[in-house]
Every structure is written in C-alpha cells, then in structure tokens.
Amino acid sequence: MFTGIVQAVGRIVRVEPRSGGVRVTVQAPALDLADVAVGASIAVNGACMTVVEKSAHGFAFDVSAESLARTVGLDRPGAVNLERAARLGDRIDGHLVSGHVDGTGTVAEFAERGECRELVIEAGRELARYFAYKGSVAVDGVSLTINRVEDTPHGCRISINLIPHTLAATTLGALAPGMRVNLEVDMIARYVERMLASGTAA
Secondary structure (H helix, E strand, O other): OEOOOOOEEEEEEEEEEEOOEEEEEEEOOOOOOOOOOOOOEEEEOOEEEEEEEEEOOEEEEEEEHHHHHHOOOOOOOEEEEEEEOOOOOOOOOOOOEOOOOOEEEEEEEEEEEOOEEEEEEEEEHHHHOOOOOOOEEEEOOEEEEEEEEEEEOOEEEEEEEEOHHHHHHOHHHHOOOOOEEEEEEOHHHHHHHHHHHHOOOO
16 A cells, blocks of 8 residues: 655666566665565555565566556656555555556646646546546556546546645656656545445445
8 A cells, every 4th residue: 555655766777578577677776675675565656566676776576568558657767756555554645545557647738837837637538437626646656636627528637736846756747748647546436436336335
C-alpha cells in the first residue's frame, strides 16, 4: 500500500529483455534504501514493483508483459517517481494508493496558472466513471485532487492544479501535451462501482 506522496525522483538507467518482460535498473541516490530488502515493494511511476536486486544507490525490478501493456515509462531510460511501501500507522498525507495502475491517460493541456500549472488529462471510457469533482487520482504515482471533470464522447477530461512543490518534487513538471501518464483511480470509487453493479449497496 502507498499514499501517493513521492519520496524521491530516480532514473531508469537500464532495461534488459527477459523472458515474458524486462528487468529494469533504477538509480535512486535520493531514496532511503536502508531498510529496503529484496522482495520489498516500491512504487515506480505509480506501479507497485518488487525489488529483485539492491545496490548502495539503486535497485532493480522485473516487469511482466502485462504490466508493460498497461503502463508507460517503465520500458525506457528516464526519470521516475518513487515511493516505498507505507508502514501500518504511517501518516497518509495523500490517499490510499494500491500501486495497481488502472490504465493510461494523455496530457491534453499543461498551462501556466501563475506559479502553478493546470494539468488536463484525457482518459478513456473504461476509467471515466471513476473520476469525480474533488475526488482523488494518482498520476504517475502522485496523489492529486481533481478540480473539474468534463465528459466526452470517448471518455472524459480531468483538470488538476499542480502547485510549485509538486512540480519541483516529482516528474510532473516535465509533462507536455501528447505525453501519456499512468492513472490509478480512487480505491473507494472502485468498491462503490462494484457494489452498485452487484446490487448489494445499502
């Protein structure tokens, strides 16, 4: 379990083909790895990955073909958002994030709004029903609040305000229109949708 509060920005430095997927090596000198062991979970751009190798300043993980098909940013060198798994009793400053990416969205707009930026993401129909005004969403592993939802023929557009700290402490400051991002919908919305579909909601 994660909170969507990025602890460090690392960099994918190597991607090696493996049977059924790839092995990815991340350099993360700013991430505290002292209590991270092989087998531990780390969210990489919002996707929960299992550490299979560890060094003094980085780690490696394996990504299956299924995960590669549902995510972006894990199959090539580049900057990534990192968060270690939360401990029971930790403060949750973001929201409950499972690290299971539901799909990807496309950046439609990324406009300056004073010191902040307005991020507008287009999401497909399969995710659109989970987004709500003032609800939560994880974008590349970052816990964010939705300020506006606009339905479209193919899904929806969600608008998010990014403050200067978020722009500086995550990879989101480097976004541009046309880029794809990992999306994880709010866990509570997923359970509500299931209860309504099964007719068990009170």
